Amino acid sequence: MxxxxxxxxxxxxxxxxxxxxxxxxxxxxxxQSSEDAYRTETFGVSGAVSLEVQTSGGSISVVGTNKDEVVVEMFVRHQGNYIEPGQADLDDYEISISQDGNTVKAIAERKSNRGWNWNDNYSVSFLVHAPNETRSRLKTSGGSLSAKNLQGSQELRTSGGSITTEGIQGRMILKTSGGSITITDAQGDVEANTSGGTIRAEMLVGNLDARTSGGSIRLSGVEGNVEAKTSGGSIRAEILAPSEVIDLRTSGGSITITVPQENGYDLDLDGNRVYADLVNFSGKAEKDEIRGSFNGGGTKISAKTSGGSVRLEYL
Incomplete structure (x- = not known):
């Protein structure tokens, strides 16, 4: 050889x-289970909670409950294995888990920036159980984020993992540089942005701004305004109750829009090929573009792609 x-x-x-x-x-x-926790802190609270959780090298999960307490579980892993309490060398981390009234913070920050090394680095993750009425700010540079069954604004940011939310009532800001974003059963406006993955939203009541540079966008059961843009994939959007605007754009795939047929729309569709069953339509319809009013006009639907077809379908 x-x-x-x-x-x-x-x-x-x-x-x-x-x-x-x-x-x-x-x-x-x-x-992961509570038995694996390296450290656990419990705080009694009353009313709406403000939660801030941050870590340098692990994941963060927040789950809403009907209890008047916040339970913070910290997990430490080394080479994929959970470390028992007191057995980890965490001198390179500044760890603080604290309460100030109804504000709870769990922070694990690295003091130095030596770079990632599989042999000697620890991963610090958090699992938090909090009252349903909790607004959160979650941030990690090396793992995934998730939030479930919470009421209030949620801000989730990660540089190296996926983001998942379920059962959220409130505005959400979701940003990742290295993973997918999944939204399920949400009420409130959402801003979702990723540079390296797919965006999925299912059963969302609220306005959506979804942008990705490296994946597709899949939307189903959405009610509200939708703006979705991708440079590297297709878009499939099912809008049950369109509001004022549906704006879909991609440079690297096809677009499929599904809307109620009985509504009125102002159409601006542009692709290599455009497919639509047009009834009660006035305007211009050609094989690669459609512009005009459907059922007298109404919601503006703009769909443009330079790398595929555009298809308009009905519920």
């Missing part, structure tokens, strides 16, 4: 081992 081939073979084995360890870490994270 030549030197070059030996080097490539060695590199492939190293990456395979690395990916296996990462998979083990993910599987271990999915099996």
């Amino acid at each position: 030549s030197t070059d081939k030996r080097y490539i073979w060695s590199l492939a084995i190293s990456w395979t081992a690395f990916l296996a360890l990462m998979l083990l870490a993910v599987q271990t994270g999915l099996a």
Whole structure:
């Protein structure tokens, strides 16, 4: 075997081992339970809660409950394994879990920036149970974020993982540079932005601004204004109750819009091919563009792609 081939073979084995360890870490994270917690703090609260959670190298999950308390569980992992209380060398972290009235903070910040090393770095994650009426600010540079069954504004930001929300009532700001965004059963306006993944929204009542540079956008059961843009994928949008505007744009895929047929629309559709069953329509309809009024006009539907077709369908 030549030197070059030996080097490539060695590199492939190293990456395979690395990916296996990462998979083990993910599987271990999915099996997370209170018994694995490195530290647990419980705070009594009364009324709406303000929650701030931040970590440098792990995930954050917040779950709403009907109890007047905030329970913060901190988990420490090393090479995919949970570390028992007192056994981790956390001198490189500044950790603070505190309460000030109805404000609770859980912060794990690294003091230095030595770079990521699988052998000597720890991962600090948080699982928080809080009253349903909780507004949160969650931030991590190295993991996923999730929020469930909360009322109030939610701000979730991560540089290296996915974002998942479910059962949220309130405005949401969701931003990630390295993962997908999934929204389920939400009431409130949403701003979702990712540079490296798919955006999915299901059963959303509120205005949506969704943008991704590296994935597709999938929307179903949405009620409200929709603005969705992607540079690297297709868009499929089912809008049950359109409001004033539906604006869909992609450079790298097709667009499918599904709306109630009985409503009125002002159409501006542009693609390599445009497909629509037009009844009670006035305007211009060609194979690659449609512009005009449907059922007398109403909600503005703008859909444009330079890399695929546009299809208008009805519920």
